[in-house]
Amino acid sequence: MKKEQDNNSENDSTRGRLTTRTIAMPADTNPSGDIFGGWVLSQMDMAAGICAGQRAQSRVVTVSVDGMDFIRPVKVGDILGVYTCIEKIGRTSMDIHVESWVRRGRIGIRQKVTEATFRFVALDNDGRPTPVPDEAELPAYAQEYFEH
Numbered sequence: 001m002k003k004e005q006d007n008n009s010e011n012d013s014t015r016g017r018l019t020t021r022t023i024a025m026p027a028d029t030n031p032s033g034d035i036f037g038g039w040v041l042s043q044m045d046m047a048a049g050i051c052a053g054q055r056a057q058s059r060v061v062t063v064s065v066d067g068m069d070f071i072r073p074v075k076v077g078d079i080l081g082v083y084t085c086i087e088k089i090g091r092t093s094m095d096i097h098v099e100s101w102v103r104r105g106r107i108g109i110r111q112k113v114t115e116a117t118f119r120f121v122a123l124d125n126d127g128r129p130t131p132v133p134d135e136a137e138l139p140a141y142a143q144e145y146f147e148h
């Protein structure tokens with residue numbers, strides 16, 4: 001880990017849109033008292049699922065996770081904010097770039113703690129992969145959501 005990563009990263013910029021926010025609670029800790037990686041991963045999966053579902057306007061499922069990086073630990077009392085943006089759209093799949101940032105102890109400095117790329121697949125009502133619609137076909141609220 002680079003030296004500067006231990007310092008205040010308040011001025012680093014987030015990528016994507018703030019999609020979920022939650023607080024890390026004692027029930028989510030491992031025996032050492034840090035937050036479980038799996039808890040953070042599930043927060044990222046949920047946020048990516050919201051983003052993918054808005055883009056596909058349908059059911060979506062996670063099919064893969066790439067480049068999962070746990071950069072710094074998450075501590076009890078941190079506010080975890082998950083940012084998402086669409087990196088690539090295939091026929092039925094969407095690659096969502098996901099970053100988690102914490103506000104230490106609710107009011108402290110802000111630091112990036114994880115990042116990864118989640119691939120989701122759009123499904124029809126029968127659970128089969130279905131094409132992701134063109135952006136122009138999205139309802140107005142969803143078009144606004146994806147405005148750059």
Ligand SMILES: CC(C)(COP(=O)(O)OP(=O)(O)OC[C@H]1O[C@@H](n2cnc3c(N)ncnc32)[C@H](O)[C@@H]1OP(=O)(O)O)[C@@H](O)C(=O)NCCC(=O)NCCS
Nearest residue numbers: 061062063064089090091092093094119121123127128129
């Ligand atoms: C997602 C799922 C429906 C895809 O089924 P499939 O038979 O592979 O469907 P397809 O071959 O038509 O692939 C659909 C898309 O997924 C992509 N894909 C399929 N398997 C993939 C994998 N392992 N990694 C990355 N992408 C994959 C394909 O490239 C394709 O993308 P495209 O349409 O944009 O080109 C199926 O794999 C599934 O149900 N997986 C379980 C998902 C789940 O339950 N997630 C929650 C885990 S608890």
